[in-house]
Amino acid sequence: MRTRKKTLEKRFSLIEAKGRFKTACNQIFHLLQRLREIKKRYKMTQRSGNGVFRYNLRLKMSVIEGVCSMYYNYAYHKADRIAELRRDLFNDYGLPQSRPYSRVKKRSIQ
Numbered sequence: 001m002r003t004r005k006k007t008l009e010k011r012f013s014l015i016e017a018k019g020r021f022k023t024a025c026n027q028i029f030h031l032l033q034r035l036r037e038i039k040k041r042y043k044m045t046q047r048s049g050n051g052v053f054r055y056n057l058r059l060k061m062s063v064i065e066g067v068c069s070m071y072y073n074y075a076y077h078k079a080d081r082i083a084e085l086r087r088d089l090f091n092d093y094g095l096p097q098s099r100p101y102s103r104v105k106k107r108s109i110q
Helices: 002-048 051-090
Strands: none
Touching: 002 051
16 A cells, blocks of 8 residues: 555656646746847847947846756756656656667677
């Protein structure tokens, strides 16, 4: 009975981790989209010579890059957690089921 309870807890943890990973990926996508928009505006202000607006946009870009970096790190840890739970639950190592060495030709030593 204990193993069944642990298995259920791991499955719920897996579902939760997948949801959080997906949310983090969506946030990264939106942050990168926002960063592209700000970079476009930054280039326009650079051409027009508006130094005050350039400084403001440069600060926004640095903040978004920092937040994006944090989300990358968070998503990386969640992906590791998902892989760990899959290994525990399903003995899934994320490898293809085909034989990896079946197509490798053996070279003769000369």
